Structure formats: C-alpha cells, structure tokens
Amino acid sequence: MIWTIGGGKGGSGKSFITANVGICLAKLGIRVVLIDADLGGANLHTFLGISPPGLSLSDFIKKRVSHLREVLIPTAVPNLQLLTGAEDLLNAVDAKSVQKQKMVRSIRSLNGDTALVDLGAGNSLSVLDFFLMSDGGILVVTPEPTSIENSYRFLKSAFYRRLKQSVSSSSVKALIDDAMDRKNEMGIQNPHDLIRAVSRIDEGDAQRMIEEVETFHPNLILNQVRSKKDIEIGFSIRSASLKYFGMHLHYLGYVVYDQEVNQSVRRRRPLVLENPRSRAAQCVMEIASKLAKSHKMAV
C-alpha cells in the first residue's frame, strides 16, 4: 500500500508523523519504505537520526543504478528503509503522467508492504497527482485557521483534479477549471453546483464525477491539539467536507501537543523510540495501528 502525507501547511508535522508512524508500523512487523518527496525541504532523514544520504532517487532516474531498491537506505529500525530525492521527480518540469505512474509502479515493486510518502506542503500538480494515485492520501492539519485554510485549498485542488481526470468531454474539463475560481461567471459556488452544471452538458460525465466523489476518501490527522475542543475540530472538518464536497473524509486520529516532540526532533531521535510513553507517541501509535489494520484488510 502507498500512503501519501500532504496538504496543510509547512510546520504542521507531516515529516514528524511520517517518520514516527513508519517506525510504529515497522515495529508491528510491516515492511515499510519511507519516501521523502518534500519539495519545500526534504529532511525526513533528520527525523530518523540519519545523516544526509549519499544515494537518492536521482541516481535511479539518471540510471546510475539499475533498480530502485539499490537507492534504499537502511535504518536502525528493522523493517524500515528510507528513499530520498523523490522531490526531484516532483520538481521536474517534464514529469509527465507516464513517468509518475512508472514511479508509482516502481514503488509498488519494492520489497516492502507499505510506503509512506512525505509530500510536504506543496500544492503543485505533481504533488496532487501523487496524492491521488496513492492508495490513501493523508492530510496533516493543526487546529489553526492558516493550516485549515491551506488544507481546504489542497483538498479542493485534489478534488477538482480528480474530477477532471474522470471526464472525457473537453468542455466539461474547461468548466471544472473555471469552477475552481469562486468568482466564475457561471455562478458555480461548490461541487454540487458544478455537477448540476455538468449534467446539463454531459449526463455521462456528471455520473462519472459522482462516482469519483463516492470513491474519494482522503484521511485527516489533527496535529498539535491542546484541548478536547481541538479534537472535535477534526469531526467538524469531516462534517464540513461532507456538506461541501459530498465526500467522506476519514478522521484517522489526532496527536496532542507535547513538548517531548520538540525535544526529540532536537535530539534527532524519533519520539516513538526516544519516549514511547509520551502522550504524543501514544497518539502516533494509535494512528499507526489503524493503518496497520487497513494494511491487513488490504492483504
């Protein structure tokens, strides 16, 4: 399975969660590959306490090595490997859809059960495509207006891109592009209005879009929560998404704000190894056990 971790905002804790959830999964006996594709600053290795790696995905893309598994970096945790440099692919101007699909196939062919891809806070088309091509996209959000605003922006972009990929008519594709701008001339304010407008042009495309919505289930992790009220924001985001997009957002869990997190990052020691009894580590473990259940069900 490939899980992508994206959205939100820089500093919302995506790399921290990717690294620590990955370790928990590995400790549960699942073979995990962590993939760093953060365009803004790839430093997943630092969260794992590993020095900047010599080999990266670029070596595979530039054919300096013959197989992707040769650029995997072992870690101190059994079952856990790291792949860096995936941001080079996302950043590449010529990263065409075929290349991205090829990369996804290569990741699937790796000797691992689960891949966790840290996409960073980017919102580029390549990032959106990886998010959509994965088996499960995870948004990491903090209970702050800026983080929530960025997450909805990311979600809207991913949502409309997915709808656009599902339709065949060029006029419907153009309509979806226009609908992204809330000041559009057609008065389309939300996905519901869009589908109504599309059904007037092409009933088949409208039906395909509805089916896409039905199968699009992104996941949400709320990070740095400080109160019960903060935890409930996750449920409210889920309800708001259902009302706005008509899609079911899965609230995977939350991680409490904990000074131990900062301490562990400074020491370059993953929290779940350094202080597994801390409150934040317990939350991460709970999230990992939910992902492990999904993995078992998929197997």
Added chain:
Amino acid sequence: MDRRMKGIKEQTYYEVLEVSRTATAKEIQRAYEHAKETFHADSLAIYSLFSEKEVKEIRETIDEAYRILMDEALRRSYDQSHFQRVDGRPPEEPSEAQEVSGEKSVSLSFTGLSFSAERELYRGKALKRVRERMGVEPQAICKETKISIRTLEWIEEEAFDKLPPLVYLKGFLKSYARSLGLDPQKVMEEYIDFMEESRKK
C-alpha cells in the same frame, strides 16, 4: 442525483444531521450539538470553505431538521410524507428519488423554543426544555445519574440558593448533561457562569 451530492436544501433532515433514520432523540440531540458547533460563526472547521450565505442556509436547515426530528408527531408526519413504505414498513435508508425541499413549508403545530441561529446557553430552563423535547422523564434522569429528584428540579428551576455545594453541583451538572447527550464540560461551565452572574445581581 447521488445522496451525497445533494445541496443542503435537497437533503433529508436525517442527512442534514448525519443521523440514521432510526436515530433516538439522544442521538439527534448529540448530532444537533455537533452540527451547531461545526457551523457556528467562529468555527475553524468552516473557515474559508463556505460563503456566509451558504453557512446561513445550512444553519437554518439544521435548526429546522432538529425542530422536526425532535418532535415525535412532526417526525412521524415527515417520515410518512418523505419515505415510501414497502409492505407497510419504512425503508432503512431514504429513497434516492425523494427530496425534501418541497416539504419544508409544511406548517405543523410545534410549540417549543424558537430556534435562533445562535445556540441558547445551558441554563436550567434550557436543560429542562431539551429533556422534555427528548421525551425523558425526570425520574429516568435520576435513575441514570443518581441525582435526587429534588436536586434535579432545583437545577432546572434555577433555584440557586437551594442547590448543593459547588463541588457536588459540578458533578451533577456533568452527569445530567451526559444523560441528555450534551457536552458535559460546556453545560457545567455555562450553568455555573450563569449562576454566579445571577448571584452578583
């Protein structure tokens, strides 16, 4: 059109509150609390997603859904007019073809609270109204929470001078809130704030 892709005015009241057709009064109350919290003016969860007009419309529909579903007679009438019966029994899930928009103007004899967009504060009388709307007798609350019937009456009547010491009262308020499916902390804090303000006056 798909159930999830309906506009707010086209959803059934059950969909609006995200409850099943067989939801109990307690579940509806809890769902209503959650919906009000989600679409409150200061809610972070709706920030940047909806326009003011959309939020207003959603809030009005949530209030209307709650008003109808919490009244046994109104709910029955709503169910009868919105869901086709098969073999005399209502279907588990609402029929996709049925929409509620044309039914909302139905005038029925609801005599309860006026449902303003802003939630009323949890004072004694408000708690009593919630309890009565759910059709729960005081004795049932007492049995569940171990609060004496007299104390429950004093809480509802806002007879502050007769209430037990604060340390006990806080516990009673939380238990009472839990039994109604309300947020215990919020109920306790709002009640105590109101009581202290009243005492100052």
